[in-house]
Amino acid sequence: MATTVDRTGRSPLHPLHALLLAFPIALFACALLSDIAYLKSAEMQWSNFSAWLIVGALLFGAPVLLWSAASLFRRRRAPESRRAPAYFLLLLVMWVAGLVNAFKHSQDAWSSVGSLGLALSVVSALTALAAGWIAYGGERIAR
Template sequence: MSRRPVHPLHAILLAFPIALFASALLSDITYLKSGEMQWSNFSAWLIVGALVFGAPVLLWAAIGLFRRRRDPERTRALVYFLLLLVMWIAGLINAFKHSQDAWSSVGAAGVTLSIVSALTALAAGWTAYSGERIAR
């Protein structure tokens, strides 16, 4: 049995939150080590970019989940949707956290939210791309 491949546009859009949330995490770590405020600004911009590209991916996954009501791949689609939902909500809270002033913008809570966002983005990417099979 072959699984449906990820739509190319969906795959391109999903690549952005994966890269941007992971980059925001690295930027947060750099900020904690250097104290240079511009790294926190970079993180905030990267998080907003990830949220912008993550929103259509989340919507696409929700529609896909709704369309697979009787499909044997429904469990996989549900896991994928939930990972994206956690990624996006953690990213949104992280964006609010990064809008605070100076050191309080990143701290332990900001880094934790960055870790959650990055790991769930990577897990969602793994779930989406590992289901891709070439039909013979």
């Protein structure tokens, strides 16, 4: 499998950063799918599964967010990327929406995945996908 490389010969992301970012993308997207499955079937286990997926996404998303913040502040002295602030903001929105969603999913099953729970899952999944799009897009944003 080929890795995208920029003009200086470096890959766009540090390999550990790229690996950690893959988890929130996949887990938030799967949580959205399990929320939809719960709304279609009313099977309580889908809500439980979604709650665990959200917690996993938050656990892996926290170091990605911190890495992005450190990279953003380090770049203030030598700005190399215009995408870094957007990437950081997307990760921040993803993580905060995911945290609120985790609290929402801790309620009983039906109230956890009502309109607010589903909306938070959509926001978390879409911002994770958008952050992944920026991160894996080729321009180096976080070392």
